Amino acid sequence: MLGHFKIAVVRFAIGLACGLTPTAGVWPREPPTNATRCAPEGEAGPVVGSDCGIEKRQRVMIPAGRYLPFFKQKVSQSIPVAQFWLDAAPVSRREYLDFVRRNPAWRKSQVKALFAESNYLADWRSDSSPGDDFESPVTFVSWFAARAFCADRGDRLPTVAEWERAAGAANPAPDLATASAAPFRLAMGRAAADIHSTPVEFGSTWEWAADFNSALTLGDSTGPNGGSSLFCGAGFRSNNATDYAAFLRYSFRSSLRANYTLKTLGFRCAR
Amino acid sequence: MKYRLTFLAVACLFTIAGYVAYRTAVAAADVRSSASASLETIVGEEPAATTVAPNVPPPLTRHHATKVILDLEVKEHVKTLADGVTYTYWTFGDDAPGKFIRVREGDLVETHFSNHPDNMFSHNVDFHAAAGPEGGGDASFVAPGHTTTFSWRAMNPGLYLYHCVAAPAGLHIANGMYGLLLVEPKEGLPKVDKEFFVVQGEFYTHGAYGERGQQAFSMEKALKEQPEYVVFNGHVGALMGENALRIKTGQSLRIYLGNPGPSLVSSFHIVGAIFNNVYGEGGSTINQHNVQTTVVPVGGAAMVEMVTDVPGSYTLVDHAMFRAFNKGAMGQLQVEGTPRTELFSGRQSEQTYNPGTHLQRVAATTEVAPAPFASAGGTSEHGKQVYSTICVACHQPDGNGVANTFPPLAKSDFLMRDKDRAVRVLLQGLSGQVTVNGHTFNNVMPKLPLTDEDIAGALSYVRANFGNAGSGVSLADVARVRAQLNRGQSQPAMPAGGT
Numbered sequence: 027m028l029g030h031f032k033i034a035v036v037r038f039a040i041g042l043a044c045g046l047t048p049t050a051g052v053w054p055r056e057p058p059t060n061a062t063r064c065a066p067e068g069e070a071g072p073v074v075g076s077d078c079g080i081e082k083r084q085r086v087m088i089p090a091g092r093y094l095p096f097f098k099q100k101v102s103q104s105i106p107v108a109q110f111w112l113d114a115a116p117v118s119r120r121e122y123l124d125f126v127r128r129n130p131a132w133r134k135s136q137v138k139a140l141f142a143e144s145n146y147l148a149d150w151r152s153d154s155s156p157g158d159d160f161e162s163p164v165t166f167v168s169w170f171a172a173r174a175f176c177a178d179r180g181d182r183l184p185t186v187a188e189w190e191r192a193a194g195a196a197n198p199a200p201d202l203a204t205a206s207a208a209p210f211r212l213a214m215g216r217a218a219a220d221i222h223s224t225p226v227e228f229g230s231t232w233e234w235a236a237d238f239n240s241a242l243t244l245g246d247s248t249g250p251n252g253g254s255s256l257f258c259g260a261g262f263r264s265n266n267a268t269d270y271a272a273f274l275r276y277s278f279r280s281s282l283r284a285n286y287t288l289k290t291l292g293f294r295c296a297r
Numbered sequence: 298m299k300y301r302l303t304f305l306a307v308a309c310l311f312t313i314a315g316y317v318a319y320r321t322a323v324a325a326a327d328v329r330s331s332a333s334a335s336l337e338t339i340v341g342e343e344p345a346a347t348t349v350a351p352n353v354p355p356p357l358t359r360h361h362a363t364k365v366i367l368d369l370e371v372k373e374h375v376k377t378l379a380d381g382v383t384y385t386y387w388t389f390g391d392d393a394p395g396k397f398i399r400v401r402e403g404d405l406v407e408t409h410f411s412n413h414p415d416n417m418f419s420h421n422v423d424f425h426a427a428a429g430p431e432g433g434g435d436a437s438f439v440a441p442g443h444t445t446t447f448s449w450r451a452m453n454p455g456l457y458l459y460h461c462v463a464a465p466a467g468l469h470i471a472n473g474m475y476g477l478l479l480v481e482p483k484e485g486l487p488k489v490d491k492e493f494f495v496v497q498g499e500f501y502t503h504g505a506y507g508e509r510g511q512q513a514f515s516m517e518k519a520l521k522e523q524p525e526y527v528v529f530n531g532h533v534g535a536l537m538g539e540n541a542l543r544i545k546t547g548q549s550l551r552i553y554l555g556n557p558g559p560s561l562v563s564s565f566h567i568v569g570a571i572f573n574n575v576y577g578e579g580g581s582t583i584n585q586h587n588v589q590t591t592v593v594p595v596g597g598a599a600m601v602e603m604v605t606d607v608p609g610s611y612t613l614v615d616h617a618m619f620r621a622f623n624k625g626a627m628g629q630l631q632v633e634g635t636p637r638t639e640l641f642s643g644r645q646s647e648q649t650y651n652p653g654t655h656l657q658r659v660a661a662t663t664e665v666a667p668a669p670f671a672s673a674g675g676t677s678e679h680g681k682q683v684y685s686t687i688c689v690a691c692h693q694p695d696g697n698g699v700a701n702t703f704p705p706l707a708k709s710d711f712l713m714r715d716k717d718r719a720v721r722v723l724l725q726g727l728s729g730q731v732t733v734n735g736h737t738f739n740n741v742m743p744k745l746p747l748t749d750e751d752i753a754g755a756l757s758y759v760r761a762n763f764g765n766a767g768s769g770v771s772l773a774d775v776a777r778v779r780a781q782l783n784r785g786q787s788q789p790a791m792p793a794g795g796t
Contacts, residue, residue: 145414145442213418232417270516273464274418281419281440288442290417 083121084114085297086192086226093187094265096272107191112184113294115227116163117175119156125175126153132171141170143287163231163292169284172234172293181295183236186279188296189215193228213274231292238279336450337362337403344368345406347396350530351542353492353553354399357481362403369395370411371420371461371474378500378526379533379625380685381509386531387461387472389422393531394496394555395459395476402454402483407446408433414442419463424449425596426457426478434462454482456579456598460557467559471501471519473531475557477598482581489602490548496555497563497593497615497626498531499524506624507686522560527620529613529628533686536613536628538694544605546634551602554579558595565599566590566616567630569609576600590616607641608634610699622690644701647737677761677769680754687745688755696763702740704733707763716756716770720778723752749775 088111092104126133133153137146148166150156156164167175169183176182184192193215215228266272282291338361345367346354369389376392378384389395400406406427412420419440423432427449436447460466461474477494501519502512506526518524529536536542544550556563572588579598585591593599605611613628614621621627636643685694688706692698696707706712711733712719726744730737747755749772757769 268516268520270465270468274468277464278419278440281438286440286443288440289414290441 085111086114088112088188088192091191093191095187096190096264096266096269096276105187107187110184110188110296112188112192112226112296116231116233116292116294117172118161119150119164120160122164122167122175123154123156123160125178129174129178132174137171141285142168143285146171146287148287148289165231165289165292166287167234167292168287169234169238169282171287173236175293176295179295181297183234183293184296185237186235186240189233189235192226213271213278215275232275232278232288232290234291234293235279238282239284339364339405342366346399349390349392349396350394351493351495351536351540353397353479353494356485356488357399357401358485359401362401362405364405364407365400366407366409367398368409368411369422370413371416372413373416373418375511377532378502378512378528379507381682382502382504382507382533383511384500384502385472385511387418387420387469387474389459389461389474389476393473393475393498394494394557395474397476397494397553398459398478399481400451400478401481402451404451404480405448406451407448408437409444409446410437410439411444412439412441416441420461420469420474421463422459423462424457424459424478426451426453426455426459426480428452431462432459438463451480454480454581456480456553456555456576456600458555458557458596458598460596467519468514470557470559471499471514471524473498475555477553477555479553486551487602489551491544492551492553493542494553494555495529495536495565495613495628496531496557497527497529497561497565498557499559499561500526500528502526507682509682519559524560525624527561527615527624527626529626533625534689534694537689538629541610541629541631542613543631543633546606546608546632546637547604549602549604551600554591554593554599554601556593556595556597560595561615561617561620562595563593563626564590564616565593565601566614567603568612568614569607570603570605570611570630572601572603574602605630605632606634606637608632608636612699627690676754677757678754679750680756680758683747683751683755684758687747688759691742696759701736701738704731704736704738706759706765708765709733709763712759713765713767716760716768716774717778719756719760720752720770720775721782723747723756724775724779724782749779 087109088107090109091107093107094104130136131138134147134150135153145166146168147156147164150166173183214230214232264273282288340361340363342364343366345365346357347367348354371387371389372391373385373387375383376386376388386393406424408422408424410422419438421431421434421438423434425432427433429436429449433447433449437445439445457478457480459476459478461469463469475496475498477496500512501515501523502508502525503515504510504512504525515525526533534540542552554563554565566589572591573586574583575585575588575591576582577584577591577599578594579600583602588601591599591601609632611630611632612621613630615626617626684692691703692706693703696705698705698707704711711731722742723745726742728741730739732738752775753770753772759765760767760769
């Protein structure tokens with residue numbers, strides 16, 4: 027019963043998120059910005075128009091390809107992934123500041139509890155002050171917030187298949203780490219081999235995917251025992267039991283709920 | 298007639314079904330321990346009794362079951378694995394192993410499982426003592442910055458591991474996510490004077506054993522099940538020197554053993570001691586007496602009880618000896634008290650033994666040594682690292698060696714009298730009888746894979762520490778002695794005596 031109730035709440039919440047419209051709000055005068063809403067661009071090029079007031083958004087074209095789901099389906103086969111554009115870097119605090127300036131409902135002080143946990147934007151000093159490092163990825167954002175941000179830009183969150191095509195499954199890490207001082211960071215992604223000619227940043231944060239909680243097809247990952255295939259049975263059910271980076275990534279995704287706001291979890295958009 | 302037959306058939310079926318149900322119940326009663334067949338009433342509530350390694354909470358004196366509140370927090374943080382070596386541990390609480398948890402049979406354990414907000418990964422906990430799916434793995438699975446709560450009844454007395462079982466489980470365990478939990482029987486365990494716990498675990502580092510600096514996890518070594526480190530209580534030296542386990546002669550001692558692995562079965566042994574009682578595999582019954590080495594399976598436990606009458610230093614090892622000597626699986630039990638020469642005399646006499654033949658000496662190696670580093674190697678500081686990762690296994694943290702087995706370096710006349718001889722010993726190894734500080738030793742020190750830098754450093758370190766005050770050994774000294782050996786001009790590497 028409780029499980030059904032939760033699903034209903036999530037569906038209700040998704041519905042609300044889709045229907046959200048920005049409402050007028052008084053915005054503090056700092057930091058000064060001449061930002062206007064960016065005009066949606068066509069697929070002609072990877073760069074958003076430079077008159078946006080925020081920095082240029084670099085996108086990379088991910089060519090059409092195939093994605094082999096990490097956990098075996100009834101019939102284990104790769105699925106096609108159409109060509110798409112993906113942000114070259116996670117969304118920065120500067121970009122997110124511009125978003126909340128124009129969308130008061132997503133400000134730190136005004137966000138609905140249903141859409142984000144209480145530590146939403148926890149490292150921001152105020153609604154308009156995202157800390158010192160404006161260029162670092164925004165984190166402490168929920169799936170609802172990330173989704174709204176991308177929609178505001180005329181984009182969307184990448185699907186798990188798209189994200190893995192660009193950053194994970196197409197390039198399974200042979201090992202979790204080199205001798206470098208950042209252990210296990212490779213689990214957060216590494217650019218696929220066929221897009222390496224363009225600099226693409228992965229590995230600074232985890233990233234939301236549109237269908238983050240549907241990676242497992244056995245049951246409802248939010249329900250009792252639904253995630254058990256992630257534990258001892260995981261190796262048996264995976265397509266590559268030595269891809270520990272993928273295990274860590276899928277395991278992490280399956281522990282999320284759409285309202286979670288975590289220190290190490292950000293996002294990027296796709297179109 | 299027809300109905301009557303039907304009635305008989307149905308009655309017959311009921312009888313058979315009833316009998317089957319009866320037999321099933323009897324069989325269940327046979328399998329299940331009688332103690333856990335019925336639930337005790339929960340009375341009251343209290344925090345779980347926990348302690349950090351190697352200490353164990355005192356016996357529980359309650360005569361009733363209660364609700365135990367257990368808080369477990371996961372941290373991902375850098376800790377020291379060995380001297381000069383760091384590793385990013387994932388731990389329950391502050392360290393690996395996690396705290397020892399002591400509950401009473403019948404207790405309801407309300408577990409509050411928290412994943413620290415600064416952590417990168419999702420985690421969970423599988424209590425081997427909890428009988429239910431995943432031991433709570435699914436019930437506790439949680440993202441960073443969140444807490445899950447679940448409750449379970451400790452129905453079966455015994456010693457159990459707890460560990461993280463989130464995929465890939467081997468990685469979570471190899472990073473340090475394990476601990477021990479004792480479900481104390483209602484009637485309690487037999488009283489002993491001292492209790493400690495020791496958990497054996499492995500670390501798979503990119504760098505070889507002793508390689509300094511921050512070390513990353515090696516997937517390749519993990520899949521081959523070839524760890525660089527096999528350690529007691531999470532770190533090289535966690536039970537050595539100042540951290541040794543300490544008891545007095547005549548005291549009864551119980552050691553709770555756990556082995557989360559994730560790969561190697563432990564052949565747990567204490568050099569010079571005998572386990573008077575063993576609770577095999579951590580079960581609730583003493584199933585063996587007078588055991589020299591007890592197996593602790595991966596994912597399992599054991600309890601041993603002993604009384605030691607003879608004072609001295611006893612060494613805890615995994616008797617797979619290369620793990621003890623070269624990978625860190627070593628600890629110390631210090632027993633204080635008055636000697637009992639009627640039980641163990643110590644050395645009573647010593648004289649020359651000359652059966653009239655001699656063994657042919659092994660030819661000195663002529664292999665080319667690696668070139669010395671151009672850096673400021675060979676320093677005493679570097680030598681301390683070499684000593685604490687290699688030499689310490691035999692010569693001990695305090696440099697006193699082990700009586701009658703490994704000669705002392707502390708205030709050692711043999712070491713200090715002849716600098717070149719010391720260099721030769723490290724270059725070639727040493728076997729046969731030597732006299733050090735008036736005591737004779739007859740053992741083998743192997744030729745070790747040391748660079749000139751390591752040799753100069755280690756000798757400079759030991760010649761200036763442990764009560765010694767002598768000049769250092771330079772890289773030039775080592776090179777000179779090595780050249781002599783290569784030309785065959787040196788004295789034998791095996792001196793006939795130390796004096």
